[in-house]
Amino acid sequence: MQTLIVQNDQLNTMLKNKIRLLEAQIASKKMTELTPEQLQEFKVTFAHFDCDGDNKLSIPEFKAGCQGLGIDLTNGELAQCVDDEGFVHFEQFIQFMVTKTQIRDTFDEVKQ
Numbered sequence: 001m002q003t004l005i006v007q008n009d010q011l012n013t014m015l016k017n018k019i020r021l022l023e024a025q026i027a028s029k030k031m032t033e034l035t036p037e038q039l040q041e042f043k044v045t046f047a048h049f050d051c052d053g054d055n056k057l058s059i060p061e062f063k064a065g066c067q068g069l070g071i072d073l074t075n076g077e078l079a080q081c082v083d084d085e086g087f088v089h090f091e092q093f094i095q096f097m098v099t100k101t102q103i104r105d106t107f108d109e110v111k112q
Helices: 002-031 036-049 059-068 075-081 090-101 107-111
Strands: none
Touching (some): 036 059, 059 075, 075 090
């Protein structure tokens, strides 16, 4: 019985994380004029940065990801992206990446 309770709790947590991610994606889609291809590239990049798969980026994950893309992250930019618990969620990630890539034609150019 205890095993079922633990599995149920894990399933509920995973479902809440998925719902939060989907809500963030919907909100970010409304807030930006990203093409489906650009949004997909951001999703893939976010997932790549999210080393532990918890659908949020810790400060070290976010910093390492930005460095890998050649983005010099200022303390002010970091403060704008991080929530009260010290994480960057997909919506904040999208907003940040849009500001960093708005002068570029494609996300691939940022990676280069």
